[in-house]
Amino acid sequence: MLMVKRLDLADAGVLLAGARAKAAEIGVPMCIAITDEGGNLVAFERMDGGKVTSITIAIDKAFTAAGAKKATHEYGELSQPGKPAYGIAAAIGGRLMVVGGGLPVVVEGDVVGGIGVSSGTPMQDREVAEAGIAAFLAGL
Amino acid sequence: MLMVKRLDLADAGVLLAGARAKAAEIGVPMCIAITDEGGNLVAFERMDGGKVTSITIAIDKAFTAAGAKKATHEYGELSQPGKPAYGIAAAIGGRLMVVGGGLPVVVEGDVVGGIGVSSGTPMQDREVAEAGIAAFLAGL
Amino acid sequence: MLMVKRLDLADAGVLLAGARAKAAEIGVPMCIAITDEGGNLVAFERMDGGKVTSITIAIDKAFTAAGAKKATHEYGELSQPGKPAYGIAAAIGGRLMVVGGGLPVVVEGDVVGGIGVSSGTPMQDREVAEAGIAAFLAGL
Amino acid sequence: MLMVKRLDLADAGVLLAGARAKAAEIGVPMCIAITDEGGNLVAFERMDGGKVTSITIAIDKAFTAAGAKKATHEYGELSQPGKPAYGIAAAIGGRLMVVGGGLPVVVEGDVVGGIGVSSGTPMQDREVAEAGIAAFLAGL
Structure with missing residues (x-):
């Protein structure tokens, strides 16, 4: 039997708030999941x-x-032409995202969730996702 | 050119809060969209x-x-065997919902959005959606 | 080798115009395909x-x-519980429509296209589709 | 509450007509949305x-x-191997198009809709979409 650590809705609210604040600061209205x-x-x-x-x-x-326990920008690097994960962007009906802005939420080495941000450049999306995680970790 | 009235994220937050409060009151944790x-x-x-x-x-x-400007429970009645909209539950890849719990959000006769609730009985889902709308309309 | 009779874009325009006029007459703004x-x-x-x-x-x-060479309301009757086509509403990922408002366009016994109407009651949708076909046949 | 500017069906007809005229001029029958x-x-x-x-x-x-408020050919450049949006072509079940021929329709700084053209080369598609927008803006 497993015991799984998982973020709850209150945690999700903290992640959202941290990301939203950064999005407002850089002036890019975002979708945050x-x-x-x-x-x-x-x-x-x-x-x-x-x-x-x-x-x-x-x-x-x-x-x-969350599902792959990996930042989406890492997949971006691994899936370039000639690299081992080339073509994976089309997997799962296109749900496997290789564009930056998706990060696993990690607590004491365990992935407890994921955050995904989109509407800016991939670098802005990633920055906003990181701000969400920073706010969450600061509140633990 | 058309000018369209649309709920914003702050309005969505009021709808969510109203629905969440009712869900907590009846003791059924819900998904609310x-x-x-x-x-x-x-x-x-x-x-x-x-x-x-x-x-x-x-x-x-x-x-x-929101898209059909109609409560989903109305489709439930209209799509019973022998009724005119029978079979519509499978439309749009199954996205057309005929189970109660989806309500258009109407302001001064205009549909400005939709709320959908699921996890309880269809009647509970509908009650929670109605509570969301009541909270929203009370705050206008 | 087959020679296939098929409506062209000008014909489609006549069908659209006939349907649109009837939709305006009955006061129901429609989607027409x-x-x-x-x-x-x-x-x-x-x-x-x-x-x-x-x-x-x-x-x-x-x-x-068009594809089944049959009015969608006929499928509505044939797919009622206990009837031979029961369940077909879910076929083709839900694209097989059994709600009235879809009609084949027939010229000299050949199906040359299809018209589909939605936004009203299934009976209104069907009436508007029939008006499109009537306008088209009158102009041949 | 938001007030949103949106093109209506008459505007869409002007966009279609402008695009269609250019497609006829260059001799490439197009799909125009x-x-x-x-x-x-x-x-x-x-x-x-x-x-x-x-x-x-x-x-x-x-x-x-329309949804991304960006021309599809811009995504084509941003999603080349090694670029930040690499892999985004597979997003949303493949609906996110990075091939030229899709343009937002912008009025006074607001995106009010989108036009998409396909059947020619991406450059021809884009030229035809631009002609649609030019006709629309000229008629405002």
Whole structure:
């Protein structure tokens, strides 16, 4: 039998708030998604002006980061032409995201969830996701 | 050119809070989704204990109610065997929900969004969605 | 080798205009789709106020009527519980529509395309689709 | 509450006509799709000889341009191997188009819809989409 550590809705709210604050600071309205460690959605927000296409992308970045226990930008590097994971961007009906902005949420070495951000550049998305995680870890 | 009224993220937060309070009151942890009037997701919450299968169902109930400008339980009645909309539950890849718990959010006669709730009985889901709308309308 | 009769874009325009005029007359803004005899979309219009959920439904009604050479309301009867086509509403990922409002476009006994209408009651949808076909046949 | 500017069906007709005229001028029958600012289809035409595969591609180009508020050819550049958005072409079940021919329709700084064109080379598709927008802006 396993005992699984998993973020709860209150944790997701802290992650959302941290990400939202950073998005506001850099002036880019974002879609922000939080999943549990199984990749299932816990919370989502599309800030006013966030992109419609980014709804699914943010959710899928969080899904990928939590489910694969890996940042989506790492997949970006691993899936370049000639690299070992080339082509994986099309996996799971396109849900496997290799664009930056998805990060696993890790507590004491365990992945307890994922955060996915979309609407800015991949670097902005990643920065906002990192701010969400920083706020969460600071509050533990 | 059209000018369209649409709920914003702050409005979605009020709808979520009203629904969450009712869900807590009746003791059923829910998935709650808010879409804009075009059916695109604005906010989502899965309360601790909410059902994994209800993530998509709540989102699709909100999508249906906003996009079709009709409560999902009305489709439930209209799509019974022998009724005119029989079979519509399978439409749009199954996204057209005919189970209660999806309501359009209406302001001065205009649909400005949708709320979808899932994890309880359809009647509980509908009651929680109604509580979300009541909280929203009370705050206007 | 086959020679296939198929409506062209000008024909689709006549079908759309006939349907649009009837929709305006009965005061229900509709989604109207025209496919060729292979079920592939030729033309589509969402009248101002037409339902977002009806975009796919109208297209799929036209697809069903053209591809199956049968009115969608006939499938509605044939797919009732206990009837031979029971369950077919879920076929093709839900694209097989059994709700009224999809009609094959028939010229001299040959199906040359399909028309699908959605946003009203199934009876209104069917009436509007019939008006499109009537306008088309009157102009031959 | 937000107030959103959105193109109506008459606007979509002007966009279609402008695009169609350019397609005829360059001798390439096109699929042309118009969506609203939420990415939902408003109007579509497949000119006689337009490609069957281009039906979905045109619709998805318009969806992408409207939803992401960005021309699809910009995604083409940003998603090359080694670039930040590499792999995004597979997102949203492949609906996120990175091939030229999708443009947002912008009025006074606001995205009010999208136009997507397909059947020619990506450069021809883009030229035809631009002609649609030019006709629309000239008529405002």
